[in-house]
Amino acid sequence: MRILFNRRICSGHARCNEKGPDVYGLDEMGYCLPRSPIVPPELEEQARDGARNCPEGALTIVED
Amino acid sequence: MTEAQAGPSPPTTPxxxxASLVFSYDFSGDPMxxxxxxxxxxxxxxxxxxxxYxxxxxxxxxxxxxDDMREVSRRPDVFSNYPxxxxxxxxxxxxxxxxxxxxPELDxxxxxxxxxxxxxxxKAMEDQVRSIAGxxxxxxxxxxxxxxxxxxSSKLPVRMFLRLVNxxxxxxxxxxxxxxxLFSGATVEARIHAGVTLEKYYTDLVRQRQDNLGDDLISRYITATPEGGAFSFEDVVDATMQLFVAGLDTVTNVLSLTWDYLARHPEMQQLIRDDxxxxxxxxxxxxxxxxxISSTRTLTQDFEFNGVRMKTGDRVLMPLNLANRDPEVFPDGGEVHFGRKINNHLAFGSGPHRCLGSHLAKLEMVVTLEEWFRRVPAFSLDPHxxxxxxxxHAFGMDRLPLIWEAAR
Incomplete structure (x- = not known):
């Protein structure tokens, strides 16, 4: 599983970090910083939850 | 549905x-x-x-x-925040x-x-919020x-903000x-008077702070050296006033409407008590x-938006309440589910003006709910x-009398 993150439309809701703290970190402004573009199997649920809760639609999950 | 629709288009329709797009919506004065x-x-x-329109x-x-509200929020070149x-x-x-x-001046x-x-x-402010709410x-x-x-609900946010500005x-x-x-004054004169008094208060506050800098939010504006230039005295006064205007009434209203909902739904109170x-x-x-919140934008140019021709100077209202119930995003949006799995709501707006206080607002809600349910049994609206x-632009409550069984 991979994460596609559109930095341009992230506006700092930080919902990804709330739902998937081990997958999505935050920068100093509270904007998303995915910890890694590749998601290990044990974190896939967090990755999906975080992406689905982004109000901006800035996160896309690619299931390989 | 509304009276204004039945007659000929009023003169304010350009x-x-x-005519097929004209529909009266009184977001401030409708009795509902x-x-x-x-x-x-x-x-x-x-x-x-x-x-x-x-x-x-x-x-x-x-x-x-x-989707439309999100798209408009992301196009400040076409849909300006001024006025x-x-x-x-x-x-x-x-x-x-x-x-x-x-x-980019907003940056x-x-x-x-x-x-x-x-x-x-x-997150580090949690104890402070708790020491006020409790x-x-x-x-x-x-x-x-x-x-x-x-x-x-009207006392908590003002006390919290006073701590943020020391x-x-x-x-x-x-x-x-x-x-x-300022928001609920009985007359226009009362609201204007409150606005003028508050502006003077914040002007004096910033002036005093210039000589007593600390690590509060006002000092932060005064001493900042961002790309685009330092802030003028007026900039800091405006930003300080805006901080309060944005952070007080909104939190008061969401808290009040939440308690109003809970008071009408004892079974939802029970869900919180159980877990x-x-x-x-x-x-x-x-x-x-x-x-x-209903945000506003103004067209900076003639623009065709999703098949609708808009003109320079046209005003646009975005009732975020409607985005949060859009059936394509929230099929059961008119219902409340505390355990909702996908909740990508736009309560804090979208794009470059996304509410910066969103995390504090939510913390204030969470802590107030926790402190309330620790202390107050089942409650309901006061029938008398x-x-x-x-x-x-921010709808909310003026009063919410609640009753519950008092401790003996």
Missing amino acids: DHVP FATAPVDAPEHLTRGAPDIF SPLNGGFWVLKRF AGIPATVGRSRKMAPIEIDP RYRYTLGPALAPPKV PLIAACAPDGRADFVEAV VDDSESEPLRILHRQ PSIIPSAADEMLRYTGI DPALSHGG
Whole structure:
């Protein structure tokens, strides 16, 4: 599983970090910083939850 | 559905607006906002096109769809934040910063304030919020009754903000009363008087702070050296006032409407009592469900938006309550589910003007719910003392008398 993150439309809701703290970190402004573009199997649920809760639609999950 | 529709188009409908898109929506004065504000936007716009033109208040476009509001919020080059309000606020000599500032000039405000209100910093404020919410609730819990607005929801945010700007708690009552008057004053004169008094208060506060810098939010603006230049004295006064205007009334209203909902739904209170760990998720659900804010934009150019021809200077209203119930995004959006798994709501807006205080607002909700449910048993509306709400750009409650069984 991979994460596609559109930095341009992230506006700092930080919902990804709330739902998937081990997958999505935050920068100093509270904007998303995915910890890694590749998601290990044990974190896939967090990755999906975080992406689905982004109000901006800035996160896309690619299931390989 | 509304009377204005039946007759010929009122004079405030410009020529480029087709009659098929005209539909009256009174987001500030419709009587439904006095009793059922949370359901009012959907009820009052039922049957209207997804993008329609209301001839009231000088005329304005209304967006109903989640995607449309997000798209407009992301195009500040076409949809400017200046001027704020429908009808536009008049009589000010300068733009109200940062609400009326567009990117890229907006960036220096965001980069100055953003880090101070980002999740890690806000998390560290939890004890402070608890030390305010706990005593407010403890003070009324033994009485078995309270006007929740007066006793809790209007007091909590002003006390919290005074800590953020390092001002003594003793100033909180006069400030709270002025801010209540600013939004809910009985007459226009009372509201204007409150605005003028508050502007003078914040001007004096910033002037004093220039000689007593600390690590508070006002000092942060004064000392910042962002790309785009340092802030002028007026910039700091405006940003300080805006901080309070944005952070007090909004939190008061979402808290009040949440307690109003809980008072009407004892089974939802029970869910929280049975499992307080659902509170953070419940807070987000109530932020979605209430969606109190209607943001405004103004066209900077002639523009065709999703098949609708708009012209330079046209005003646009985005009732976020409607985005949060868009059936394509929230198929059961009219219902409250504290455990909602996918809750990508737009209660805090979208794009470059996304509410910077969102994390603090949510913390205030979570902590107030926790402190309340620790102390107060099942509660309901006072049948002898009706609640009262109001419409507007941020709809909310003027009073919310609640009753419960008092501790013996």
